[in-house]
Amino acid sequence: MPPKALPGFRDFYPAEYAVRAHIIETWRRIARRYACTEYDGPPLEPLELYTQKSGDEIVGQLYNFEDKGGRAVAMRPEMTPTFARMVAARAQALRKPVRWFSVPQLFRYERQQKGRLREHFQLNVDIVGESDVLADAELLSIAIEICRDFGLDRSDFYARVSDRRLLNALLGHLKIHPDAWAAVYAVLDKLERQPRDVSAQKLETAGLDAAARDAVLGFGAIDSVDALRAAFGESADVRVHLDRFAEYANHLQALGVGEFLRLDLTIVRGLAYYTGIVFELFDAHGEFRAICGGGRYDNLLQALGGVDLPSLGFGMGDVVLGELLKARGKLAEVGTPVADVWLVPSESTAIAHLLAVASVLRRADVSVEYPLSAEKLHARKSGAQLKDAQKAGARLALVFRDDTLAEVVALAGASTDAERSVLDTADWLTAVNTSAVLAPVLTALGR
């Protein structure tokens, strides 16, 4: 037995590859709809690119090693550092705002679990050079429109959105010392998954008084700007951020995706680098992990690339998304590519004729298959060959009756012989450049 694929890595057989291609093609199509352009970087990077942002402890979660030149390198676990380097290097020359996307394969050395492997494909969309909330609305609408294009609607998923600036203003209003904010973030992040008394205990340990603790624990129940305004609107510091969030919501409404938006102060997105609006897309049934996450990180390019530009972006992986689409029956139409036409010769059809026809069709971009065995071509009865064509998934069969006649037989679906038509092959063989071959086939294919 040859070695299997490594733990957490996937073999993509045609059926699985078709799903992967469907997902990635949809990502590309929608990103381009928003005038984003595609880029890529190296899958292998200097280890330092990741440790300078996240510290040495991240090394335990990376595929890293020393190359033959003695360099410490790592398979990329995320795209943002590469992106930041690329943008920073040409920051002066790039037209702003930059709207770029990429579909890198990313690697992470972690024990696999539901929705998380050691390798995945992730759409990254980033906008650089614009601090207005219009950019934030644009970004989230891309993620939502992608999910809509996969056939998901509000009953399948929604966006949970918070804002670091708003949350910080709230914490400040509650007189919580900035030193405790990180601890509060950690509690909010787990508010749903952790018993309430455990959360309360952690907040108390962080130094919050009873009133502040209750307020923070109550954040989970606030799911709208109006509710937040009612509770904290008297604070001018908070109101500034509430107004901006309301404007953001209005933009999303006008972009046609307002129904997916839900304010949720428990969305934290890690503890690092985000500085403004942050969001995650969740399936509405709560069965899966977040299918997408992102937000604004206005200081990251400064930290990674030495260029001070406001930025925002999101990542969407193929694993959880694929699980969700499968669970909701949105992959039923995704099939492996098959032949357009299957050639079935009669006993008297010369192989050279068959091949000439195949050539003409293929040069017209029609995919053609036939048995790759002279024995089968001539020994198998046409009925058996049609069965072969059917099983192979061909859309049409071109059945030669004798040396001069052939028929186009529709195989796809449950259709009968409605689309069957008889052709005169003499024209093909004497003048293969004419449309005599192509027209009936292309018509039957609907081209």
Next chain:
RNA sequence: GUGGCCGUAGCUCAAUCGGUUAGAGCACCGGAUUGUGGUUCCGGGGGUUGCGGGUUCAAUUCCCGUCGGUCACCCCA
């Protein structure tokens, strides 16, 4: 890195209390038949029961280890 559960054919599963040659469906390959349609019928290839060790007259079955899968924690994309 920690813990729970699970490893039988390509896939889904079966095999009495530990008992004789580990079976079935699907899939695949060949054939018959439908002289041109997914049917039906016959046949075939496929397994070191994940791997290693132990207990036993006898292990797919019980025990230990290991590898793999899966789920959760940690952490995060």
